[in-house]
Amino acid sequence: MKLLKNPIFIIVSILCSSCAVEAEYVPIDERLDALPGKPGVPLDNEITEARVTLGKNLFWDPILSGDQTVSCATCHHPDKGYADGRALSSGIGGKGLGESRTGGMLVKRNSPTILNTAFNGIENNTPYDPTTAPMFWDNRASSLESQAKLPILSLEEMRGHGFEKDIIIDTILQRIQKIPTYVAQFESAYGTNSITEMNLFKAIATFERTLIANNSRFDQYVNGNSDALSDLEIRGLQAFIDSKCTNCHSGPMFSDYELHSLGVADHSDLKESDDGRDGQYRFRTPTLRNLSITGPYMHNGTKRTLEEVMEFYEALGEGEIENPNVNGDMLSEDLADMEVDEEQFESIIAFMLSLNDDHFDKSIPKSVPSGLPVGGDIK
Ligand code: HEC
Ligand code: HEC
Incomplete structure (x- = not known):
């Protein structure tokens, strides 16, 4: 399965290159997509x-x-x-x-x-x-x-x-x-x-709203550049879909923005267990974009590497729940058909890292209007 733009659509848009219709992406796996060029902006807060x-x-x-x-x-x-x-x-x-x-x-x-x-x-x-x-x-x-x-x-x-x-x-x-x-x-x-x-x-x-990174190699691939992903990454994309990661990591951000319980163990430094918003240990599916620079992972950073995240999912697929406060009934129903094993770790991780886009605004102001140290006491 390929996620390239629908070929028929590409032909139509070539024939119709003088028409005013803007090309829209037509992905073949309907649950995944590239990010659009610009984010939504509230009517009363235009960007200037x-x-x-x-x-x-x-x-x-x-x-x-x-x-x-x-x-x-x-x-x-x-x-x-x-x-x-x-x-x-x-x-x-x-x-x-x-x-x-x-x-x-x-x-x-x-x-x-x-x-x-x-x-x-x-x-x-x-x-x-x-x-x-x-x-x-x-x-x-x-x-x-x-x-x-x-x-x-x-x-x-x-x-x-x-x-x-x-x-x-x-x-x-x-x-x-x-x-x-x-x-x-x-x-x-x-x-x-x-x-x-x-x-x-x-x-x-x-x-x-200016801090965006929407041109990862995955985005380029979806937008028609079939060379943007390596064979390993394409296999990883397939494994990601087959393992049902897309049950929750879907859409252009790779998040359904829903709350789910995966039973991630509490961080040992906390005095009280973090049971989420409604006591059900549910947390929002995080985006998978830019994972190479956003670790450690999970709502409490208890997974230091993507390998550790994958090991966690493998165990979860086998029914092991990490957090003793979470029982099987509390787990997200979207985990029911999720299954992943060690052979797929390498390709899935490679695929997830193709969602990185390093071209974002990294500039740090030389000073701030208050004259205080820029960024606070971070030196
Ligand atoms: C049932 C929905 C669901 C499924 C299925 C699912 N995830 Fe997740 N994923 C989540 C949620 C929710 C979290 C955050 C959990 C927490 O912190 O308690 C998460 C966290 C992650 C993270 C950490 C991201 C970060 O920035 O902290 C990665 C990586 C990840 N998932 C990859 C995967 C992969 C790969 C698969 C398939 C093998 C998968 N997920 C399947 C919902 C899901
Ligand atoms: C002391 C560290 C700290 C400071 C200071 C801080 N944040 Fe955060 N920020 C966090 C943490 C931790 C979370 C997640 C909290 C949670 O989910 O309960 C978060 C979450 C967020 C989110 C939500 C992101 C998402 O995808 O859901 C945004 C946006 C954000 N912060 C912006 C800001 C802004 C703007 C400021 C300054 C006014 C700020 N933060 C100051 C630590 C901080």
Whole structure:
């Protein structure tokens, strides 16, 4: 089976090259697809250069945290694939970046990459709504705009003990108001007197919508370049489909954006078991794009390598449940026909790595308008 564009469609589009109809991809395995060129954007938050500039400054500026030492980039850093490379994230009180960060309050989950989160919620051939795009390992937020508030309110991530939840946002807005560069940048981005909570999060979301990596070799293959994947990777794609990974890792992001329980064991550093949003140990299917730079894996980073992930699935297919709090009835029904064995590990891993696209914005600002250390205490 090949995933190339439907040949009939290609002929039609050649004959019709002067027509105004845009070529649409017609994949043969209907559950997988390439990413489109551009993400969806809410009608009330069009992308403009001024908004991206402002959003990027805010993303990198520790002024958004209680003690002004943590920025979004502390845990979503381009050198770490816009994740942090740690099993569990480390917030307020910490120093350093990634695995070498010490002393911070522990967050109970693994930091997912921001790359392509602008596409969260996308399915094959159906429009998706960026205002309801699912966010977090348990889908508890919808849209990048509404997600951006939550790390600031979170005690461990950015708020710290010095500020109560009900004053932290106003405190930050007052700080920003005092910085002429921000006043000017908010004005260019959202008009006069626009330093508001809503615009703060709109600007951050706009910057995040520029962090996309949608031209992996897999995308090129689906878009008609049959040489883009090696034989091993094509065998891996086939094995990925045959093993029923596509029951959940489907669509252009390789996620159905649904919650499932796979019974992943808790991280040993946590005082309390993380049972997901509704006590059922369900977590969202993560994207499989850019895995080479977003490890360690799973909602709590307990799998260090893709080999470990594959071993986990092999055991799960044989009925072994890692987490003693999860019983067979709680497991996702979409696991029922999933089966994978060691012989397929190499090709499936090779295939998953063909979903990497290294061409994304990795630039780090030289300074941020507050004058604080860029990215926070990450040196
Ligand atoms: C201390 C580390 C830390 C900081 C600081 C932080 N994040 Fe995160 N981020 C995380 C973790 C951990 C998760 C997953 C939490 C969960 O799912 O419960 C996450 C999840 C996300 C997601 C959801 C991604 C997805 O695919 O579901 C987005 C978007 C995001 N963060 C953006 C931001 C922005 C914007 C900021 C700054 C305002 C920020 N983060 C600050 C650690 C951090
Ligand atoms: C029942 C739905 C389902 C099926 C089937 C499934 N997965 Fe997953 N996958 C998930 C969920 C949910 C997670 C996150 C689980 C967690 O953290 O608790 C996950 C995590 C992963 C991760 C880690 C990604 C990261 O960034 O942390 C990889 C890699 C992966 N799956 C590959 C596969 C492969 C390969 C197959 C087929 C052998 C497969 N999955 C089958 C739902 C599924």
